Amino acid sequence: MRIITLLTDYGLEDNFVGVMKGVILGINPNVRIVDITHCVKPQDIIGAGFLLKGSYRFFPEGTIHLVVVDPGVGSKRNAIVVETSDYFFIGPDNGVLSLALDSVRKVVRITNERYFLRPVSSTFHGRDIFAPVAGYLSKGISVDRFGKETKRCKDLNIPKAKKDGDRIIGQVVYIDHFGNLITNIDKKVFNRFVCKKIRFKGTYINKISINYRQTKKRSPLAIFGSFGNLEISIREGNAKDYFCAGVGDVVSVSI
Amino acid sequence: MRIITLLTDYGLEDNFVGVMKGVILGINPNVRIVDITHCVKPQDIIGAGFLLKGSYRFFPEGTIHLVVVDPGVGSKRNAIVVETSDYFFIGPDNGVLSLALDSVRKVVRITNERYFLRPVSSTFHGRDIFAPVAGYLSKGISVDRFGKETKRCKDLNIPKAKKDGDRIIGQVVYIDHFGNLITNIDKKVFNRFVCKKIRFKGTYINKISINYRQTKKRSPLAIFGSFGNLEISIREGNAKDYFCAGVGDVVSVSI
Amino acid sequence: MRIITLLTDYGLEDNFVGVMKGVILGINPNVRIVDITHCVKPQDIIGAGFLLKGSYRFFPEGTIHLVVVDPGVGSKRNAIVVETSDYFFIGPDNGVLSLALDSVRKVVRITNERYFLRPVSSTFHGRDIFAPVAGYLSKGISVDRFGKETKRCKDLNIPKAKKDGDRIIGQVVYIDHFGNLITNIDKKVFNRFVCKKIRFKGTYINKISINYRQTKKRSPLAIFGSFGNLEISIREGNAKDYFCAGVGDVVSVSI
Numbered sequence: 001m002r003i004i005t006l007l008t009d010y011g012l013e014d015n016f017v018g019v020m021k022g023v024i025l026g027i028n029p030n031v032r033i034v035d036i037t038h039c040v041k042p043q044d045i046i047g048a049g050f051l052l053k054g055s056y057r058f059f060p061e062g063t064i065h066l067v068v069v070d071p072g073v074g075s076k077r078n079a080i081v082v083e084t085s086d087y088f089f090i091g092p093d094n095g096v097l098s099l100a101l102d103s104v105r106k107v108v109r110i111t112n113e114r115y116f117l118r119p120v121s122s123t124f125h126g127r128d129i130f131a132p133v134a135g136y137l138s139k140g141i142s143v144d145r146f147g148k149e150t151k152r153c154k155d156l157n158i159p160k161a162k163k164d165g166d167r168i169i170g171q172v173v174y175i176d177h178f179g180n181l182i183t184n185i186d187k188k189v190f191n192r193f194v195c196k197k198i199r200f201k202g203t204y205i206n207k208i209s210i211n212y213r214q215t216k217k218r219s220p221l222a223i224f225g226s227f228g229n230l231e232i233s234i235r236e237g238n239a240k241d242y243f244c245a246g247v248g249d250v251v252s253v254s255i
Numbered sequence: 256m257r258i259i260t261l262l263t264d265y266g267l268e269d270n271f272v273g274v275m276k277g278v279i280l281g282i283n284p285n286v287r288i289v290d291i292t293h294c295v296k297p298q299d300i301i302g303a304g305f306l307l308k309g310s311y312r313f314f315p316e317g318t319i320h321l322v323v324v325d326p327g328v329g330s331k332r333n334a335i336v337v338e339t340s341d342y343f344f345i346g347p348d349n350g351v352l353s354l355a356l357d358s359v360r361k362v363v364r365i366t367n368e369r370y371f372l373r374p375v376s377s378t379f380h381g382r383d384i385f386a387p388v389a390g391y392l393s394k395g396i397s398v399d400r401f402g403k404e405t406k407r408c409k410d411l412n413i414p415k416a417k418k419d420g421d422r423i424i425g426q427v428v429y430i431d432h433f434g435n436l437i438t439n440i441d442k443k444v445f446n447r448f449v450c451k452k453i454r455f456k457g458t459y460i461n462k463i464s465i466n467y468r469q470t471k472k473r474s475p476l477a478i479f480g481s482f483g484n485l486e487i488s489i490r491e492g493n494a495k496d497y498f499c500a501g502v503g504d505v506v507s508v509s510i
Numbered sequence: 511m512r513i514i515t516l517l518t519d520y521g522l523e524d525n526f527v528g529v530m531k532g533v534i535l536g537i538n539p540n541v542r543i544v545d546i547t548h549c550v551k552p553q554d555i556i557g558a559g560f561l562l563k564g565s566y567r568f569f570p571e572g573t574i575h576l577v578v579v580d581p582g583v584g585s586k587r588n589a590i591v592v593e594t595s596d597y598f599f600i601g602p603d604n605g606v607l608s609l610a611l612d613s614v615r616k617v618v619r620i621t622n623e624r625y626f627l628r629p630v631s632s633t634f635h636g637r638d639i640f641a642p643v644a645g646y647l648s649k650g651i652s653v654d655r656f657g658k659e660t661k662r663c664k665d666l667n668i669p670k671a672k673k674d675g676d677r678i679i680g681q682v683v684y685i686d687h688f689g690n691l692i693t694n695i696d697k698k699v700f701n702r703f704v705c706k707k708i709r710f711k712g713t714y715i716n717k718i719s720i721n722y723r724q725t726k727k728r729s730p731l732a733i734f735g736s737f738g739n740l741e742i743s744i745r746e747g748n749a750k751d752y753f754c755a756g757v758g759d760v761v762s763v764s765i
Contacts, residue, residue: 001539003532003535005528005532007525007528010432011432011433012267012292012293012294012522013292013294013431013432014292014306014431014432015262015291015292015306015309015310016432016481017290017292018260018262018289018290018291018292018310019291019309019310019313021289022258022260022289022310022313022314022315022318023313025258025287025289025314025315026313026314026315029256029287029315032535032539034528034531034532034535035527035528036525036528036529037522037523037524037525037527037528038522039522039523042432042433043491051524051525054525054529055525055528055529055532058529058532058533058536058637059532059535059536060532060535060536060539063532071491072468073466073467074465074466074467074468075466075467075468121480121481122465122466122467122478123466123467123478123480123481124480124481127313127481176523176524177520177521177523177524177526177552178521178552210584210632211583211584211585211632211633212583212584212585212632212633213582213584213585223632223633225631225633225634226526226631226633226634226637236553236581265687266687266688267522267547267548267549267687268547268549268686268687269547269561269686269687270517270546270547270561270564270565271687271736272545272547273515273517273544273545273546273547273565274546274564274565274568276544277513277515277544277565277568277569277570277573278568280513280542280544280569280570281568281569281570284511284542284570285511297687297688298746326746327723328721328722329720329721329722329723330721330722330723376735376736377720377721377722377733378721378722378733378735378736379735379736382568382736
């Protein structure tokens with residue numbers, strides 16, 4: 001049974017997600033639907049792109065990842081379906097898919113109205129375009145059928161960590177449910193240098209912990225978390241609250 | 256595989272929804288369960304009725320829609336199962352199902368304790384009555400088996416938009432997750448007149464937009480949204496916050 | 511199709527739960543996954559244990575209940591799988607499973623890395639250890655394969671209601687989504703005595719209600735709720751807000 005994952009900013013209070021599932025199951029009753037999350041901050045393309053990057057490869061080959069975080073719904077932005085060596089991705093062409101696109105085979109602009117739910121509303125393409133396209137794709141319809149191939153799709157503007165003299169300068173790019181601050185400093189960059197200490201909002205952290213128990217309760221620590229990036233955390237606490245931290249706050253590593 | 260949808264005010268913090276699913280799957284392991292939402296405001300029958308209206312027809316024929324928003328649980332209110340030409344509906348007889356009941360074939364009061372989980376608690380009929388009845392119904396048990404047929408079920412008291420001289424007077428009946436204000440003015444009523452302008456809380460909106468891009472950022476717009484009703488929105492913003500709006504606020508359309 | 515239930519404090523904003531499901535389905539595509547809840551307060555072992563106690567027996571025999579509320583992740587705490595006469599339980603050995611463990615057949619410490627997702631991170635054992643073990647268990651792998659049998663697993667420190675002269679002294683141990691205050695006074699203890707009245711935060715309640723309608727609107731009532739324990743509620747209201755109540759608040763029953 002093919003899997004379709006859903007990642008949206010639709011929230012859980014309304015019927016948006018349930019309706020998308022109804023549309024998909026009306027087209028392919030034999031597909032399995034898995035929610036990644038629907039609680040992306042409204043219109044937060046970077047947050048969604050990051051969550052997709054941390055999720056897609058944990059699903060079986062052939063999984064269809066559908067992402068609807070779409071501030072441009074109803075405008076001229078394109079909708080795309082992307083086939084990579086292992087997965088399919090469907091979403092608006094606003095960069096939200098880009099962090100997950102390894103080994104791209106084909107990018108197709110979705111234009112074939114034969115696969116839409118008509119009439120197409122101007123506000124709910126999740127229901128009228130994305131869900132039905134995912135449903136048909138899961139039935140084995142080839143990506144070529146949804147529209148014409150294109151060579152380019154948009155990238156996401158995520159700031160990159162930089163080396164500046166004897167420091168790596170990064171920033172917080174995502175904050176999880178536990179208040180952990182995920183930075184844009186990934187393990188590959190980090191491992192090229194010897195880390196002396198980490199500075200965040202005036203606080204120095206002197207080592208990289210292997211687990212949360214390596215520091216005192218309620219104290220800050222730096223750790224490579226489940227995304228593979230450097231995170232600032234508080235043992236048995238909430239780093240977001242502790243530091244009054246937000247996305248964009250600077251993290252500096254002395255090397 | 257038959258589908259059962261769930262629409263409740265049980266929230267997601269507790270185990271209520273999971274337990275209902277356990278009961279259903281214990282009766283019919285081969286049913287597929289889809290959440291519409293469980294975040295209806297506690298005991299908000301109108302909100303739930305509206306969400307059901309906007310959801311039920313996007314599911315395949317034969318789907319069983321189970322709604323538990325039930326301030327009268329444990330009192331003498333009836334529980335009903337309704338068969339329409341395309342769907343089944345199960346819930347308390349408090350009007351919550353009424354907006355979705357097109358082409359009713361049969362309404363049955365649920366009284367046959369053979370299909371209940373016993374002992375029936377006085378507080379959790381979702382688990383003890385509604386979930387098992389949905390489970391048995393999904394196995395093909397006829398609606399007649401659950402109790403006696405009745406001719407009437409309760410309607411929901413949703414205020415209707417009215418024509419008053421050269422204006423249509425409506426009101427906000429639901430507010431979605433994005434802060435869009437959904438009114439009780441539907442497209443059929445609206446299209447019978449020429450709309451001059453829309454007034455909401457002292458602000459005038461001069462046209463109906465086709466998509467969110469037809470106004471400036473952070474500005475109000477009026478649009479027919481995915482429910483088929485007139486909505487007041489803010490481009491890339493939140494109309495609920497912008498207007499300090501609530502359910503019941505008046506919308507007036509000059510015609 | 512075997513069922514795996516999930517009960518965590520991972521929340522719904524991140525991708526944690528979706529990723530666990532991807533890992534499980536990659537191992538066993540033919541398992542059914544049901545969420546109990548993911549909104550346990552971060553690291554609230556008692557709350558999770560209570561929710562599990564109120565949930566597990568509503569699922570079919572053979573169901574695998576996976577609980578990840580794990581403040582000790584990455585430390586030396588053990589991970590265990592427990593086989594009882596009817597179910598399987600997987601989780602950290604911190605007491606969170608203990609309230610559900612009736613008729614234990616076997617407790618095994620999970621150590622066999624063959625069934626882990628490697629490399630095992632220090633922060634996300636839900637993905638790297640618990641989800642894959644649940645996946646393999648659902649395929650019929652025997653519990654013995656995951657590690658060595660042990661005789662003991664930790665109990666949860668839930669305060670017990672006590673008889674003190676002519677009173678039963680209990681306390682609030684869990685507060686549900688509707689603001690109902692669930693106490694540690696269960697029906698078995700209660701039924702051994704004649705209840706005169708119940709005192710909570712200076713308010714006296716003179717009887718046990720059978721349903722919510724047996725008191726005036728917005729008034730307090732005492733009722734045996736769906737957990738089988740004495741609950742303090744407000745008819746059509748929220749007892750948590752009404753009483754400014756919290757977990758640990760004392761309830762006293764005159765007998």
